[in-house]
Amino acid sequence: MARRPARLKDIAAATGFSANTVSLALRGSGRIPQETRERILAAARKLNYLPNQVAQSLVSRETRTVGLILTSIVNPILAQASRAIERELAARGYSLMLSATENDIGKEIEAMNVFRSRQVDGMLIYAANHTELDHIRPLRKAGYPTVLLVDDPAGQLDVVSVDDRRGGEIATDHLVALGHRRIAFLDAGGGLGNFEKREGYQRGLENGGIPFDPSLVIDPRGHSAAAGYRAFSEFLASARSRPTGLIASNDLLAFGALRACRDRGIAVPRDLALVGFDDIEASEYAPVPLTTVHYGADELSKAAVERLLALVQAPDRLPPPKRFFIEPTLVVRDSCGARSGRGRRRSRARGADAASAVDLA
Amino acid sequence: MARRPARLKDIAAATGFSANTVSLALRGSGRIPQETRERILAAARKLNYLPNQVAQSLVSRETRTVGLILTSIVNPILAQASRAIERELAARGYSLMLSATENDIGKEIEAMNVFRSRQVDGMLIYAANHTELDHIRPLRKAGYPTVLLVDDPAGQLDVVSVDDRRGGEIATDHLVALGHRRIAFLDAGGGLGNFEKREGYQRGLENGGIPFDPSLVIDPRGHSAAAGYRAFSEFLASARSRPTGLIASNDLLAFGALRACRDRGIAVPRDLALVGFDDIEASEYAPVPLTTVHYGADELSKAAVERLLALVQAPDRLPPPKRFFIEPTLVVRDSCGARSGRGRRRSRARGADAASAVDLA
DNA sequence: CTTTGTTATATTAACGTTAAACTACACGGC
C-alpha cells in the first residue's frame, strides 16, 4: 500500500464518471440514478475513500471544529468538563481541539491565534485570569463565536459558568450556621485573578455579621494537594490563633490541608471544620469524607456547547452576549462536622443542580 | 466589524502588490526587498491577518495536527498523559485533536475515521481493548503514522507504553516479599481486554511459588472508586476466606476498596495489605497513603510524541514498527504495611523511571 | 549594442472539494 488516500478523481477514473458526479452520488443527491450511485459507492468502498475534510472546509468555510482553551487538563473538574464537552460536540458532528495554558496569558493568546488560524468555528475558553479578558473581547467584536467558561463581570462576553461567588457563599454560610466565626480561606485562585470564590466567602462572612480578617486568607501558590499541604502547614505554624473553620478553593487543596492537620494532631472536623470545592471523585474517599461545593460540570458543559453552537449558527451577526450560571450546591459529608452534631442544623445534601440565567441586553 | 477575516488578496489590494508577493514577503523570502516587505507587514498587521491554515494544509498536504484517541479524559493518569502530549506537540507547532471512546470499539473506529477524514498527520491511540487491534493495523499498513499507547503483543504496530505486565509483577512481588500468600486482584481491565496487569500479577505469584486462584480475581465493572467499593464489599461478603493482600488495577479502585475495608472494620495495612496502580496525586493523601505502582506519564508521552513525529517525518514509507516500554516503579507508602515493620525488607521508593526499548525487526 | 544575468514582481496552476452553470439526449404535447 503506502500510496496516497483516494480522491474523488480516483473514483471518477475507476467508474468513468466525472468527479462532480461522484461527489453528488456520495452525498446522496437525487439527481443521480440508483444504479450509478451504487456503482460509485462500490468503487468508493473498494478504494477506502473518505472525503478530505480540509478541502471541504475550504469550500464550505466551516471546519466543524471547536477549540477548547483551558488552564490545565489535569485539574479533575476541568477534565470532567472536557469529557462532557467532547461528548456533546461529537454528538453534533464537531471535533475538539485542545490547548492548555497552564495559567499563562501569553499562552492563552497564542492558543487563540493558533485556533483562529486553524479556522475553528468557535472557541470555549476557561480563562487563566478572570480580570484580564481584554485580549478576548476583540475576538467577539470581530464576530468570532466565543464562550467563556468563567464569569465576565463586564458582561461583554458570552458566559456559561459555575456561580463561584455563590459557591463560596454557601460554603461560608454553612460553616457560619454551624457556629464558626474564625473561618480561614485557602484560595488558589486569588493570586491568579480568580476572585469570585473569595468574594463569595466575604459575602458569607458578611451574611453572618463576621468581620473579614485578611490574615485568614492563604495563598497556596498552586492548585495541588502538595501546595495545600505546604501552605496550610506554614499557616498553622505562624498563626497567632487557630481558625475553627477552613474553606479550600478546591478539593485537592483540602486534601493537603487535611494532611497538614493530621500531622499536627488537629482533628477534622472536631478541631477544624473543613469545606472543599468541586466535589471530585476522590473527595468522598478522603481520610475524612469531604464536605464540598458541588456543581453539574456536565450540565455546564452542555449549556456551553449549546450556546457556542447557537453563536456559530447565528445567521448574520452575533446576538448580544448572554451570561448563564450554574448554581452550585453543598454536599455535606463528614469534614464540616454537621453530621457529628456540632452544628444546629443540616444543610441540604446534594440535589439536582439549579441553574439560572442572567440576561444582559 | 463582523466582516470576514483578511486574506492575502486583501493585503495585495491594500498594498498594490500581487497575492504571491505578499505571501513571499510574509514568509520572509529573500526575494523580496526590505522596503516592500515592511509595507506588506504593516498592512498585514493593520488588517489583523492570520494565514488560513486550512488552505495551507490543502497545498502542503499536512495539517500539523495530531489526533489523540483515548478511553476517558477523566482517568487521572490519562489526563496527565494528555497534558504532557499537548505540551510536547505545542512545543513542536502541532495541535491536538482529542476524542474519547469510553471503551467502545465502535467509537474508536469512528474516531479513527473522523481523524483520517480530517487529515491529521498522525494518531496516538490508547486502545479500548488490548486484544482487539485489528481495526488499527490497516491504518499502519496504509502508511498512516500511528502510535499505540498500549502494548501490541503481535508487534505489528508502533508501541510506546508502560510495561503494565511488569507493574503487576512488582506489585505482587512486593506483597509476596512481605509474606502474603493470599493476594486478591481487583482488575478493571480484564473484562475490557486489558489483561497485562493481571498477567503480571500471575507472574508475581509464580515467582513466589503461589498457585493462582481465579476466585481471587475481582472484576469491578468500572474504573471508579464507587465501582471498587461496591465490588470489594461484595467480594468480602461472599468470600470464604479473606485474602491478606489486595492489588487494585488503579488507585481509584484502591480508594473504594479502602473504604469497603473501613466499613467492615478491616484495618489497612494490618489486616489487609493494599497496593494501587498509577500513583495519582490524591493517592498520597488517601486515608491510608497508598503504596502504588508509579510510572513516568510525562516521559511516556514525550517518547510517544517523538516516535509519532518521527513516523510523520519519515521520508518514504514507514520504518518497521518498534515497541518501547516505560518501566514502572513501586512507591512504598503505608497501605502495604512495609513501613510498619510487618515485612522483612523495604522495596525501593520512587526513583527515576527506567526505560527500555524492545526492537522487533 | 547585443547578450547574459539579476532583481523585483506578476501570472498560472495546483491542492480536493462543492456550487453553479451548461450540454446532450429523450420524451410528450400539439
Add this chain to the structure above:
DNA sequence: GCCGTGTAGTTTAACGTTAATATAACAAAG
C-alpha cells in the same frame, strides 16, 4: 417537426494558499 421539460450527466469556477514559471527593467560583460 418544434417546443418545452426532465434526466443524467459534464464543465467551469471558486475557496486561500503555495510552487513553478514567466516577465519586465535594468546592469554588467563581451
